[in-house]
Amino acid sequence: MKTPWNVAALAALMAISASAAEPKIxxxxxxxxxxxxxGLINQAKTQLWSVVNRFATAKRDGKRATLEIALxxxxxDGLSAESGYIQQVVPLTTDLDRVSEALFKxxxxxxxxxxxxxxxRAAQDxxxxxxxxxxxxxxxxxxxxxxxxxxxxxxxxxxxxxxGISVNTIFCGNESEGVATHWKDGAVLADGSYLSINxxxxxxxxxxxxxxxIAQLGQALNKTYVGYGAMAPxxxxxxSAQDTNAAVASPSVAATRAVSKASVAYDNSGWDLVDAAxxxxxxxxxxxxxxxxxxxxxxxPAERQAFIDAKADERAEIQRKINALNxxxxxxxxxxxKRRATQNQTESLDSAMVRSAEAQAAKSSFSF
Numbered sequence: 001m002k003t004p005w006n007v008a009a010l011a012a013l014m015a016i017s018a019s020a021a022e023p024k025i026x027x028x029x030x031x032x033x034x035x036x037x038x039g040l041i042n043q044a045k046t047q048l049w050s051v052v053n054r055f056a057t058a059k060r061d062g063k064r065a066t067l068e069i070a071l072x073x074x075x076x077d078g079l080s081a082e083s084g085y086i087q088q089v090v091p092l093t094t095d096l097d098r099v100s101e102a103l104f105k106x107x108x109x110x111x112x113x114x115x116x117x118x119x120x121r122a123a124q125d126x127x128x129x130x131x132x133x134x135x136x137x138x139x140x141x142x143x144x145x146x147x148x149x150x151x152x153x154x155x156x157x158x159x160x161x162x163x164g165i166s167v168n169t170i171f172c173g174n175e176s177e178g179v180a181t182h183w184k185d186g187a188v189l190a191d192g193s194y195l196s197i198n199x200x201x202x203x204x205x206x207x208x209x210x211x212x213x214i215a216q217l218g219q220a221l222n223k224t225y226v227g228y229g230a231m232a233p234x235x236x237x238x239x240s241a242q243d244t245n246a247a248v249a250s251p252s253v254a255a256t257r258a259v260s261k262a263s264v265a266y267d268n269s270g271w272d273l274v275d276a277a278x279x280x281x282x283x284x285x286x287x288x289x290x291x292x293x294x295x296x297x298x299x300x301p302a303e304r305q306a307f308i309d310a311k312a313d314e315r316a317e318i319q320r321k322i323n324a325l326n327x328x329x330x331x332x333x334x335x336x337x338k339r340r341a342t343q344n345q346t347e348s349l350d351s352a353m354v355r356s357a358e359a360q361a362a363k364s365s366f367s368f
Contacts, residue, residue, distance in 0.1 A: 023060035023366070024134040025357075026068045026092055028122045032142030032172070034075040035110035039199035040141055040172055040349065045103035046249045047350035049256040052096060054354045056263035060133065060366045067265040068092040069099045070126050073106060075113035075142065084117045084149065092126050094267040096260065097235070100242045113142050114149025115186065116156040119167060123160040132164060135364045138192075139353055141170040143199075146182040153186050161190040168192040168356045170349065172199040191363075193356035195347070203348045206336045210329040211255040217322045218258025219243055224315035226273040226308060227293045228282070235271040259326045262319035274312050284308055 031037070031044060058065040071089040079085045089102045119140060128136055138160060146153050146169070157167050167190035171178025175196040178184060184194035222243070227236055246257040260266050269275035273296070276282045284305045289297055299307045358368050 021131065023058075023063055023065040024068060024129050024131070025055055025058055025065045025366070026070075026126075026129060026134065026136045027055075027353075027357075028070040028072065028092070028126055028138045030072045030074060030118050030122060030138060030140040031106070032075045032113050032144070033073040033106055033108050033111075034077075034113055034142075034144070035108050036143060037075075037108050037172070037199065039201075041103070041106050041108065043197075043199060043203070043349040044141075045100065045106075045245070046253050047348060048096070048100055048103060049246065049253065049260045050350045051353055052260045052265050053256060053263065054368065055357065056260065056265035058135075058361065058366050058368050060364070064264045065135070065366065066094060066267070067096075068094055069096065070122070071099055071102050072118055072122055074115075074118040075111045075144070076109045077111040078107070078109045079111070084114050084121075085111045086114065086118045086121055088121070088125060092128075094265075095235075095270060096266060097238045097242045097268075100245065100257075101238050104242075104245050112148065113144040114151065115140060115142065115144075115146045116151035116153035117149045119153065119160060119186075120151050120156040123156070123163055123165055128163060128165060133364050134164075135357070135361060135366055136163070136165040137357060137360070138165055138167045138190075139170060139356075140167065140186075141172060141197075141199075141349065143172040144181070146186050153182065154189060157186050157189040166190055166192040166360050168353075168360075169194050170352055171196045191360075193359060195352040195356060197347050197349055197352055199349075201348070205250060205252050206333045207251050208255065208329045208332045208336075210325045210332070211251040214258045214322055214325050214329065215247065215251065215254035217318050217325070218254070218261050221258075221261050221315060221318050221322075224274060224311045224318065225268065226296055226311055227271055228273045228276070228287065228291050228296075229271055232271045232293060235268065239268075255326075255329065258322055262322040262326075273308055274315060277308055278312065 055067050070092040073089055074086045076085055079087050090099050122138055160167050169183040169187040171183040178196050187194040222239055247254040267275055269279045269281050296304060
């Protein structure tokens with residue numbers, strides 16, 4: 001006769017396993033891409049890295065959190081009516097270059113903005129964590145009444161809340177108008193935050209003396225990546241393209257992107273052997289030549305692990321330099337922002353997202 005499972009012991013074992021698991025922060029960004037939202041899209045693509053950098057500092061029980069971001073667009077006539085003018089652009093992923101690439105490809109086109117429906121889709125379709133203590137956040141941004149569309153926003157928001165997902169609403173316009181059009185109500189129902197921004201405002205930018213050197217070091221990091229598998233060639237090209245997009249946007253965007261690349265949030269273990277080996281996803285010695293890049297094929301099999309270890313050391317040193325420079329940059333930016341504090345400051349998408357995330361993090365035992 002088999003010994004029956006001790007249910008209490010099994011439950012305790014599962015609880016210990018859950019507590020030991022790497023904590024997650026999952027963010028679904030739902031952007032209105034109708035004709036009036038060019039300013040919102042511009043803020044999203046240029047401020048992604050400042051959001052990443054703030055979330056990269058998040059810890060729970062002393063452990064750094066893994067950051068996953070998903071992207072939806074809604075309210076765009078270029079999308080099908082059958083879909084409700086909604087598209088999942090990127091699922092929840094740690095591949096932040098993929099998110100950046102998608103943001104730079106977004107184009108606005110007038111349409112019907114169905115807030116309830118896009119919230120419902122994101123809550124149901126994405127691979128949300130089942131761990132109660134993980135931080136699960138939806139941010140929906142737009143400027144039309146929250147009540148539009150075939151799905152009642154109250155039903156959609158409450159359904160998300162039942163899955164442990166906080167819905168945060170960002171109204172692009174006057175705060176009181178957002179209240180009147182039920183954007184605040186949508187946030188309150190899911191224990192989220194209601195925020196308002198001027199998506200078309202010119203955001204005051206601080207150019208720091210460290211920006212250029214940080215950006216150059218960020219590009220130098222690319223040489224420490226060793227691709228593997230079918231995804232690698234496209235991923236390598238994407239990484240370089242997002243460096244270019246950031247540099248074209250401004251020196252400060254290029255610098256904040258480089259800081260992201262030096263953080264734990266920038267995880268490319270799906271195509272880079274250095275990250276993959278560090279996370280224990282692959283063993284270099286067990287890999288077939290067909291899975292390797294030409295660079296690594298040229299290395300003798302017995303020397304390949306040492307080659308990856310050397311790349312890891314080189315990367316760590318560049319990241320150390322970036323973080324040291326960023327410490328100086330942070331002080332400079334803070335002082336300059338303090339000096340400008342008397343000027344009229346407009347909240348932007350990144351500051352709204354970070355402010356609300358910090359307010360909600362404590363409920364899931366996270367600290368920033």
